[in-house]
Amino acid sequence: MDDGHAAALLDLMTWRRDTRHFRRDPLTPDQLDRLRAALDMAPSVGNARPWRVIRVRDADLRARVRAEFDRCNAAAAERYDDATRAEYAQLKLAGLDRAPEQFAVFTDTAPDAGRALGRRTMPQTLEQSTAMAVHGLWLTARAMNLGLGMVSILDPGRMRALFDVPDDWRFTAYLCIGHTEFEDDTPLLHRADWQANLRTEWDER
Numbered sequence: 001m002d003d004g005h006a007a008a009l010l011d012l013m014t015w016r017r018d019t020r021h022f023r024r025d026p027l028t029p030d031q032l033d034r035l036r037a038a039l040d041m042a043p044s045v046g047n048a049r050p051w052r053v054i055r056v057r058d059a060d061l062r063a064r065v066r067a068e069f070d071r072c073n074a075a076a077a078e079r080y081d082d083a084t085r086a087e088y089a090q091l092k093l094a095g096l097d098r099a100p101e102q103f104a105v106f107t108d109t110a111p112d113a114g115r116a117l118g119r120r121t122m123p124q125t126l127e128q129s130t131a132m133a134v135h136g137l138w139l140t141a142r143a144m145n146l147g148l149g150m151v152s153i154l155d156p157g158r159m160r161a162l163f164d165v166p167d168d169w170r171f172t173a174y175l176c177i178g179h180t181e182f183e184d185d186t187p188l189l190h191r192a193d194w195q196a197n198l199r200t201e202w203d204e205r
């Protein structure tokens, strides 16, 4: 590895954004293969590889996810005072209508792989592993000039029911992937004055 790699990674991280504005044009099989390979390379506790990914192609399933999002988003809005609710209503919090690729991501909380290594004291490391796989996917998508948007404004129990997954699977996130309508180096929530990007501070002891 050299300075070129470091510069390229910094560039990717600078321009990796949560994407909610997609073009509709489909991905190629080769692009999908490369995204899948990114998941294959992700770190995981004990090499348990607990992410379980459903590529959602069916229009009816997508519509039901969309309806779930609308329901949860409206409920989330209700929890704010009037002024904040109006501000919240202006936010675009998912690209579900246009994203050509959509993935429901779950975490297997009892995977055979890994033989329980590393997770006895910290079972949450399985879900952390899935989150890290998603982040790798996110950067890979950006490197391919694609965008990824993570949607968590969904009810985990209803998502499990909707996709009829095994009892041990927990819902982690719903991902939208596709070509982006525009690029930005600043989070949308920052641009919308909802929440600025803050500097990470650390303690020294």
Ligand SMILES: Cc1cc2nc3c(=O)[nH]c(=O)nc-3n(C[C@H](O)[C@H](O)[C@H](O)COP(=O)(O)O)c2cc1C
Pocket: 016, 017, 018, 019, 020, 092, 093, 094, 150, 151, 152, 153, 186, 187, 188, 189
């Ligand atoms: C666990 C997780 C869940 C998220 N859920 C949503 C979501 O439901 N809707 C949304 O628009 N963005 C969601 N985001 C994106 C964040 O809003 C975004 O990462 C943050 O505002 C910083 O912006 P950036 O990713 O463009 O840097 C989620 C991000 C993470 C890490």
